[in-house]
Amino acid sequence: MSSFRINTDRLLEVGLQNEKVMAIAGAMVAYTGTMKFEKSLLGGEGFFGALKRKVTNEGMSLMQTTGTGTVYFAHNAAEIAVIPINNEKLFIESSSLLAYDAGLKTNTAFAGLRGATSGQGLFTTTVEGNGNIAVISRGNLITLEVSPSNPLFVDPDAFIGYKGNIAQEFVFDVNWRTMVGQASGESYQFKFTGQGVVYIQPAER
Amino acid sequence: MPSYSQINEKLIEVTLNNEEVFAKRGAMISYQGTVSFARSFLGGSGIQDLAMRTVTNEGYALMVAKGTGKVYYGYDGLFVNVIQVNNETMYVESETLLAFDSRLRTGTMFLGNQGGVQGILRGAVSGQGLFTTTLQGTGEIAILSDGNAIGLKVTPEQPVFVDPDAYIGHKGNLTSNIVTDLNWKTFVGQTSGESYQVKFMGQGTVYIQASER
Secondary structure (H helix, E strand, C coil): CCEEEECCCCCEEEEEEEEEEEEECCCEEEEEEEEEEEECCCCCCHHHHHHHHHHHCCCCCEEEEEEEEEEEECCCCCEEEEEEEEEEEEEECHHHEEEEECCCEEEEEECCCHHHHHCCCCEEEEEEEEEEEEEEECCCCEEEEEECCECEEECCCCEEEEEEEEEEEEEECCCHHHHCCCCCCCCEEEEEEEEEEEEECCCCC | CCEEEEEECCEEEEEEEEEEEEEECCCEEEEEEEEEEEEECCCCCCHHHHHHHHHHCCCCCEEEEEEEEEEEECCCCCEEEEEEEEEEEEEECHHHEEEEECCCEEEEEEHHHHHHHHHHHHHHHHCCCCEEEEEEEEEEEEEEECCCEEEEEEECCECEEECCCCEEEEEEEEEEEEEECCCHHHHCCCCCCCCEEEEEEEEEEEEEECCCC
């Protein structure tokens, strides 16, 4: 299986042995060995999956890298983190995705009404299977645990993704001050309940 | 001999002992001691080199700091990397050059000299001009990068391919040429965004940054 390694905070190193890795088009900065880069027309999701991405605006332009050697990916000097997935499902914004094992299955899912207010769209990307996924964040990625006794509230602008058995809802914190224009700047949040982890970045979009 | 030390990833300190150091104009952040700053017209090299710089657009605006004390340099929140050269030639884009001193000889090199037509093509497609700056000798060079810079070793058995937009410089005995990766998808407008790369062969190090211009 392809190996993912972080070489400095902002550079991802992927080792391939006649294998495939998917990455955001244009993210390659260097490689050694023999590599081939091809635009992935359907992103491994089949015709229907690609069509769904188009309509839902969770579009991402992917390329497929095939070969043997080491390939380096980076994007706009953003910090990179590798999240291993073991028979789980990760929900992530397509704009935070950098690269993933070609063995993982991606799809689009309805994210609920929260997307409309947070400006991140009504749909989100799901990744499932066994393998590694590399995500980009502004500042180092922060992992927060959620347990049934301890729900977590997150600012939608800092939210990146989550995995596990988690339900999300939208909560408002509106009082008379908000109404008279004296908002605290934190008028709505995501509330995550259940068991799993939530990923956030220390910057707000 | 001026000494360079890294304060943090975005700031360096240069210690001078009645010596001088050349740096990108406007990059001085603070200093201690008796140091005077002046615009450097010749950048430590002769008239001919200056003329070449003017014509080739590899002109860099340099200032010279002279005196005894410590000078701190940083630029635009970019990462600073101090690279050691030992009797070698470092090739770098002039805009990424932050500081160096007179132990190194500067020059301007026509990319075509290095790889014939391929070299010219390389400068033209990557949008980095047809000329590059060379620094030769033994000493330290401080260069800027967007995100950390990393050096990839090149050996005769293992060539390294880099995206021209992430390339910042190289040192050692390397030759380069451009390789294209075109297929039918490129022609129907579905490019992978990686249609051409620069291939480095020989013995040396190639420096890349974690971002594409």
